[in-house]
Amino acid sequence: MQSCNRKLVLVMLFGAFGSTAMTGLATASLSGSDHIIFQKGKRFGPGDVALHVGEHITVVNDDDNFVHQAYVESETFAFDSGDIEPGARAVITFPTEGDFTVLCGVHPKMKLAVHVR
Structure with a gap:
């Protein structure tokens, strides 16, 4: 179960990072x-x-x-x-x-x- 929780946390972190990175790309020309x-x-x-x-x-x-x-x-x-x-x-x-x-x-x-x- 602990391995499953780690994977879930990693997926959530990478998802949040990817979302932030894409937002950064979308607004990079305006910063x-x-x-x-x-x-x-x-x-x-x-x-x-x-x-x-x-x-x-x-x-x-x-x-x-x-x-x-x-x-x-x-x-x-x-x-x-x-x-x-x-x-x-x-x-x-x-x-x-x-x-x-x-x-x-x-x-x-x-x-x-x-x-x-």
Whole structure:
């Protein structure tokens, strides 16, 4: 019986570790100062991100046949990536606190909300 209990405990520990590892993989792009944002299907994914002042996002065009763009216009900060070809990326660093909207000049309905604290 003791052997059975050990196996059960090991299975539970490995299950918990595996679950934690998979969660870590799913959120790895959103931890620390490297936040990966994908452009695919005329959408930003995720559509909302929270940052600290000075952190950046990396916008990756994950579409095979669409050119995208990423730009920000606000009173305190402006950025324009120009064309982002399929497979290419642009890095946007947010130097000031505030709520920003990243837009795609090619697809005006694409919006990414960025909250910087």
